[in-house]
Amino acid sequence: MSAAVIETAGLSKLYGRSHAVRNLNLSVTPGRITAFLGLNGAGKSTTIRMLLGMIRPTEGTGTVLGRSIDDPAQSVALRADVAYVSEDKRLYNYMTVEQMVRFTSGFFPGWREDLASALLRRYELPAKRKVRHLSKGMRTKLALLLAIARRPALLILDEPSEGLDPRGVEQLLEALVAQCAEGTSVFFSSHQIEEVERISDQICIIHQGRLAMDASLDELRTSWRRVDAVLPGGPQPHDFTMRGVERLRTRGQQMSVVASGNVDAIVARARESGASTIDVTPVGLREIFLQTIEPDSIAEN
Amino acid sequence: MLFRLTDSAGQPRYLQLMQQIRHAIESGALNDGDQLPSIRTLAEELVVSPGTVTKAYTELEHEGLIAMHHGAGAFVCVSRRARRLGDRVQAARERVDELIDELRDDGLLDDEIRRLFEAGLLRAAAATRKR
Secondary structure: OOOOOEEEEEEEEEEOOEEEEEEEOOEEOOOOEEEEEOOOOOOHHHHHHHHOOOOOOOEEEEEEOOEEOOOHHHHHHHHHHEEEEOOOOOOOOOOEHHHHHHHHHOOOOOOOHHHHHHHHHHOOOOOOOEHHHOOHHHHHHHHHHHHHOOOOOEEEEEOOOOOOOHHHHHHHHHHHHHHHHOOOEEEEEEOOHHHHHHHOOEEEEEEOOEEEEEEEHHHHHHHOEEEEEEOOOOOOHHHHOOOOEEEEEEEOOEEEEEEOOOHHHHHHHHHHOOOOEEEEEEOOHHHHHHHHHOOOEOOOO | OOOOOOOOOOOOHHHHHHHHHHHHHHOOOOOOOOEOOOHHHHHHHHOOOHHHHHHHHHHHHHOOOEEEEOOOEEEEOOOHHHHHHHHHHHHHHHHHHHHHHHHHHOOOOHHHHHHHHHHHHHHHHHHHHHO
């Protein structure tokens, strides 16, 4: 296995006395699409800005493409290999689209002129229009074009689909997939579960500054299940305090369990308890996400 | 060949893609020697991670249904025998489906049917060993 493209150890950021990011240990595998999920204010942007050397961690260390994130000298070299599409899409408002593209191309020796012009047409960006007069969606597409045409080793995006219309979202996802096929590692933050579920290989969930989950989407889809059972004798929740049970709810004779694994044993237990019917159904990423950020609710009825 | 992934949870996407390719081969929509789309093309078409396509292709190569030639892409490779096997599997699947429908009509639950199948297979395996 090749070295991680992003690696952090105990990364923390304090604003005043509150932790924006708390003891974060991330390891992002190269050549894949990794999604960084979390609610608003969960610490996604703060983490990304630390990774890019834009703000300094209060504690902990990290490397991006093998370079230390808190060493200013390495940080400059780092930014040449990492393309970043920020939430606010920093662009020069006084330039035209064309000027912005030409200006940016000058900084990157590996700039793909053909790709830049192809994307300009594909995204229907008006070459002569001033950046300040672009719509939010157009700004995103321009920022994406500038990031992709430099052929980065790592592409980091902060909430890239924010403000895009459905076609824009589709073009964005296609661009990320195509970029990954070229060998670029993609790391993007989002709270759009549907998009994440479509294109991601790996899912990292951050909640209240902590890493709440790091798993492959294939793994999640295979292991998470809902088990619904009817227990004529009335369900005994304490019979089901077992590995894998993330949530258990009962109503009358009905019992509903959301499990992150160990499903066969849970089904066997239900059968032993005299269940008259048992149904096992898949659980989508939305529910897995909501379950992951909820406090423990096993005892709750 | 057109592939489409449904958004069904509970199953990794590469498995869905494998089933579709396998089905296309078994049904004759893809023939021996046909070229499959490149990983990049198919990933873009389906808007899935290239890793998903790579995994599906790799698994199918293990099964011997496709061959990957470096730089040239992936090709369907089914021998007559494999095709006949595909036909037999298809026919068997239909018989199994019919039997399941009948058992359900008789009021058996899916779990009970599953256990009957498993127990039947175990009995058959034990009988084979005794012989």
